[in-house]
Amino acid sequence: MERALINQAVNFINQEIWVWGWIHKIRKLGGIVFIILRDYSGFIQGVIENQTDLSEELSIGTVVKLKGEVVKEERAVQGIELKIKEIKIQSRVVEDYPLQINKKKISANLDTLLDYRSVSLRYPQISAIFKIQAQIAKLFREYLITQNFTEIFTPKIVCAGAEGGSNIFKVEYFDKTAYLAQSPQFYKQIMVGVFERVFEVGSVFRAEQHNTARHLNEYVSLDYEMGFIENHLDIMRLENNLLIYMLKELKKTSQEEFKFFEMEIPFVPEEIPHLKLREAQSILEKNYHKTCLGEPDLDPEDERLICQYSKEKYNSEFIFITHFPSDKRPFYTMDDSEDPGYTKSFDLLFRGLEITTGGQRINRYEDYLTKMKKLRMNPDNFNFYLEAFKYGMPPHGGLAIGLERITARMLGLANIREASLFPRDINRLIP
Amino acid sequence: MERALINQAVNFINQEIWVWGWIHKIRKLGGIVFIILRDYSGFIQGVIENQTDLSEELSIGTVVKLKGEVVKEERAVQGIELKIKEIKIQSRVVEDYPLQINKKKISANLDTLLDYRSVSLRYPQISAIFKIQAQIAKLFREYLITQNFTEIFTPKIVCAGAEGGSNIFKVEYFDKTAYLAQSPQFYKQIMVGVFERVFEVGSVFRAEQHNTARHLNEYVSLDYEMGFIENHLDIMRLENNLLIYMLKELKKTSQEEFKFFEMEIPFVPEEIPHLKLREAQSILEKNYHKTCLGEPDLDPEDERLICQYSKEKYNSEFIFITHFPSDKRPFYTMDDSEDPGYTKSFDLLFRGLEITTGGQRINRYEDYLTKMKKLRMNPDNFNFYLEAFKYGMPPHGGLAIGLERITARMLGLANIREASLFPRDINRLIP
Structure with missing residues (x-):
């Protein structure tokens, strides 16, 4: 289970890879779950279809290793997404994030950002x-x-x-x-x-x-x-x-x-x-x-x-x-x-x-x-x-x-x- | 009066150059004065012949700009020496050095070396x-x-x-x-x-x-x-x-x-x-x-x-x-x-x-x-x-x-x- 960096995923179209990182965003739409995974090289969209149990324990910040097939998807970042097949949880979150680190606009004031520095630095x-x-x-x-x-x-x-x-x-x-x-x-x-x-x-x-x-x-x-x-x-x-x-x-x-x-x-x-x-x-x-x-x-x-x-x-x-x-x-x-x-x-x-x-x-x-x-x-x-x-x-x-x-x-x-x-x-x- | 770095002097044989630095060593032998000049790139031997008045104000540590002709001299470092023609003093020393920074063997003990740090670092x-x-x-x-x-x-x-x-x-x-x-x-x-x-x-x-x-x-x-x-x-x-x-x-x-x-x-x-x-x-x-x-x-x-x-x-x-x-x-x-x-x-x-x-x-x-x-x-x-x-x-x-x-x-x-x-x-x- 060799790791692929997220910014390299584009080189593996139609292949299965493992990516490691933090859940940055998660959204459920009917039977489909969309997630955004972050590692230090970038972000990738992942999709879980027909097996929503895979996502049950995920929340913002969960540290995971994900296996998935890289497929073309023009609407996603880098023009690709990951069809997720397997998830290994590395570390769970204990509390919900106090800041919405996946929003484009930061709404918290500076004092809050500095008080929760270990979180705000993840924006x-x-x-x-x-x-x-x-x-x-x-x-x-x-x-x-x-x-x-x-x-x-x-x-x-x-x-x-x-x-x-x-x-x-x-x-x-x-x-x-x-x-x-x-x-x-x-x-x-x-x-x-x-x-x-x-x-x-x-x-x-x-x-x-x-x-x-x-x-x-x-x-x-x-x-x-x-x-x-x-x-x-x-x-x-x-x-x-x-x-x-x-x-x-x-x-x-x-x-x-x-x-x-x-x-x-x-x-x-x-x-x-x-x-x-x-x-x-x-x-x-x-x-x-x-x-x-x-x-x-x-x-x-x-x-x-x-x-x-x-x-x-x-x-x-x-x-x-x-x-x-x-x-x-x-x-x-x-x-x-x-x-x-x-x-x-x-x-x-x-x-x-x-x-x-x-x-x-x-x-x-x-x-x-x-x-x-x-x-x-x-x-x-x-x-x-x-x-x-x-x-x-x-x-x-x-x-x-x-x-x-x-x-x-x-x-x-x-x-x-x-x-x-x-x-x-x-x-x-x-x- | 463009400066030449000492470690570049070897590229100027039979030409006149200016080098800048500190007098590292000075030795008088009859009518001839030998000096060693230090800059951050290295050391060069300079010779003053027949005009010892040039060297009257020099001592260890004097900061100078020297003009001289680069000549081959197998016995000197780099195989060259500088026939000195002109000396401009940039800064004099106020006291004799408390340490002999030009000796191969350091004889002072560690406390002395640390007490006179601005000098000992010049070894x-x-x-x-x-x-x-x-x-x-x-x-x-x-x-x-x-x-x-x-x-x-x-x-x-x-x-x-x-x-x-x-x-x-x-x-x-x-x-x-x-x-x-x-x-x-x-x-x-x-x-x-x-x-x-x-x-x-x-x-x-x-x-x-x-x-x-x-x-x-x-x-x-x-x-x-x-x-x-x-x-x-x-x-x-x-x-x-x-x-x-x-x-x-x-x-x-x-x-x-x-x-x-x-x-x-x-x-x-x-x-x-x-x-x-x-x-x-x-x-x-x-x-x-x-x-x-x-x-x-x-x-x-x-x-x-x-x-x-x-x-x-x-x-x-x-x-x-x-x-x-x-x-x-x-x-x-x-x-x-x-x-x-x-x-x-x-x-x-x-x-x-x-x-x-x-x-x-x-x-x-x-x-x-x-x-x-x-x-x-x-x-x-x-x-x-x-x-x-x-x-x-x-x-x-x-x-x-x-x-x-x-x-x-x-x-x-x-x-x-x-x-x-x-x-x-x-x-x-x-x-």
């Missing part, structure tokens, strides 16, 4: 999100490896926060207090001194108090860091090429999954436009009557509007904003000597949301000491990090892409939680 | 460990993707430990207490209900009090979990094939890095031998005069001896031990109905060390309730997990490979810390 249109997410992570790594980056694994339990501020979780580490890494920033910079070009795909943790549709308290960060750059534009150019590669490949591999979302797979221009923060703010004031010039960052509405502008003016759903003010970026950010008070930093906005933060970093030991003195930070707390700069570090920089954010924006999901298998927020620690 | 024989580690992680994912596994990202901040016991870290999660995931166990099982076959490469955390050469408090776990298995042998067979693939590929990609370790890239037999725990213990008693029959696990010496036995008897450096006693494995482990009191569980030992734990899991809701009652666990604390089994779950199982452990064993490293970029142990939270 085809929800599992598709995570198929695409897996693909995004894979393509991120794949591209960077072609560009001679080395993958690294850095600790998540750390002695100091990299991003400053109070949004950091405390861990009881034996008799010490430790923290959860807000980013792999310090470690990826240290690793530039070793491998020059490094990347990491790993969990990061932010103790954000606010509960918004844009924030998670734990997320997956796609990080890279590269040495011997001229300036921040090199990092942006590499991200531009990375996105071109990712989207080109997604078009090949993930058309089926994208269909659920009525979204175009986005087009990435050869050169994503970039504006200095101040230029963007002037445009927002002039074109959209906002009052924002002089603010240290764009607010959510600004981000939406400048993306709208970028789409109309440059036909790009992506836009880089550069030169955030020096006192609003983390201490390791490189100032632009040609634009005093501003940094060689950038955000990438995509469909109204920031999905990347990056920039050139300070690379000289003395410059760190000067910067820390200015910010009244104690360098002694960062010895393990500063050490790397004592012993020769080239000009370098990097960025981080939020995996859930890029997934959500690509698929037009309204809430970032939809792009996390088991999201963590201020109220949600379960499931 | 070629240390960075090679992490080149290989990156490759192992890549090959793990690559193989599983060919076997239709989907990558998942599960939370590391959790509400309950998966592995039981007290070795779990507490996190202050706003006004709640949360924990750091000991493994993605619960979540990967839930995901079998969605994708049938899943894998994750992620950080896990164990608050082990003991400070041994085999334990880390944070490590990278290579996990997979698969549905519709017959029994634990299916999981072992897949790991067997995974290892064959990994080692075959490592032979192609990582010969250079392996050379540092005087270790053979291990051979993986078509069928890795397996013994029940009791069989292994009988052998240990008979052949090695151990007293261990009836113990619930092998001790470190047992593991070394049974690996020695496997090598001699089966010519395999790998050996599976199966059927650990039911009361010593986590609650989710499937009992073997044909061998009461024992489980369908296994460890994989490699060169004297356990590198994998796995097994078939319980897949029926009622069986979980029965097992938890027996162990006096409260099922209410695990609702989010047990839910998945209410709604139909096929027979399934999986395993976890410790990335640092497999790396260490493959390279013959005596201490697991050597296979972690920035290891965490009871005393070490920095760097």
Whole structure:
């Protein structure tokens, strides 16, 4: 009883096969029972005629092995159906499903979907999100490896926060207090001194108090860091090429999954436009009557509007904003000597949301000491990090892409939680 | 001033090129200065003749761009050297290196190497460990993707430990207490209900009090979990094939890095031998005069001896031990109905060390309730997990490979810390 994957059934017309999976839908019409079976490769319609006892113990979710003859049936998916001859039950359900996972439209609200996560993930249109997410992570790594980056694994339990501020979780580490890494920033910079070009795909943790549709308290960060750059534009150019590669490949591999979302797979221009923060703010004031010039960052509405502008003016759903003010970026950010008070930093906005933060970093030991003195930070707390700069570090920089954010924006999901298998927020620690 | 990578220099004989990197070694002989330059692709010898002022500001670690003519020189690495014409200093060192990173033999002890991690990682024989580690992680994912596994990202901040016991870290999660995931166990099982076959490469955390050469408090776990298995042998067979693939590929990609370790890239037999725990213990008693029959696990010496036995008897450096006693494995482990009191569980030992734990899991809701009652666990604390089994779950199982452990064993490293970029142990939270 060799198994056939459902998406291979079409190769067995007029033959008997075994398929294994979950009952996804079941419908009785007079003496005939129609079922839809799901496995990880797809869905197939099965028909039980004249022996309805076969179906007596089946309900949504029952795990079965089915034997049947594959026949042509133009009205069914793939143009085939299975005339069922035998059913072996592998596992029964204990309760009826709390969600109707076989409906085209999801009627439950997000909280319910997250509460019953082991069930809601069985909606085809929800599992598709995570198929695409897996693909995004894979393509991120794949591209960077072609560009001679080395993958690294850095600790998540750390002695100091990299991003400053109070949004950091405390861990009881034996008799010490430790923290959860807000980013792999310090470690990826240290690793530039070793491998020059490094990347990491790993969990990061932010103790954000606010509960918004844009924030998670734990997320997956796609990080890279590269040495011997001229300036921040090199990092942006590499991200531009990375996105071109990712989207080109997604078009090949993930058309089926994208269909659920009525979204175009986005087009990435050869050169994503970039504006200095101040230029963007002037445009927002002039074109959209906002009052924002002089603010240290764009607010959510600004981000939406400048993306709208970028789409109309440059036909790009992506836009880089550069030169955030020096006192609003983390201490390791490189100032632009040609634009005093501003940094060689950038955000990438995509469909109204920031999905990347990056920039050139300070690379000289003395410059760190000067910067820390200015910010009244104690360098002694960062010895393990500063050490790397004592012993020769080239000009370098990097960025981080939020995996859930890029997934959500690509698929037009309204809430970032939809792009996390088991999201963590201020109220949600379960499931 | 286009850059040439050092490992490409050999294609530019009698031409001038620019190479960029770190001064790895510098030696003055009369009027001649020899330097070795390192970039991420390799090492090259450079020579400065008749203009020693060029080298005045150079020391170990200085970051430079060098212009020179590539000439044949049989005595140098790659059979070439660079006649240096011009040097641009990118970044100076502030202090002399605390370690002699250009020596063939590392004389510093492990604590010193870990204290000065940003420097010690610049030893070629240390960075090679992490080149290989990156490759192992890549090959793990690559193989599983060919076997239709989907990558998942599960939370590391959790509400309950998966592995039981007290070795779990507490996190202050706003006004709640949360924990750091000991493994993605619960979540990967839930995901079998969605994708049938899943894998994750992620950080896990164990608050082990003991400070041994085999334990880390944070490590990278290579996990997979698969549905519709017959029994634990299916999981072992897949790991067997995974290892064959990994080692075959490592032979192609990582010969250079392996050379540092005087270790053979291990051979993986078509069928890795397996013994029940009791069989292994009988052998240990008979052949090695151990007293261990009836113990619930092998001790470190047992593991070394049974690996020695496997090598001699089966010519395999790998050996599976199966059927650990039911009361010593986590609650989710499937009992073997044909061998009461024992489980369908296994460890994989490699060169004297356990590198994998796995097994078939319980897949029926009622069986979980029965097992938890027996162990006096409260099922209410695990609702989010047990839910998945209410709604139909096929027979399934999986395993976890410790990335640092497999790396260490493959390279013959005596201490697991050597296979972690920035290891965490009871005393070490920095760097």
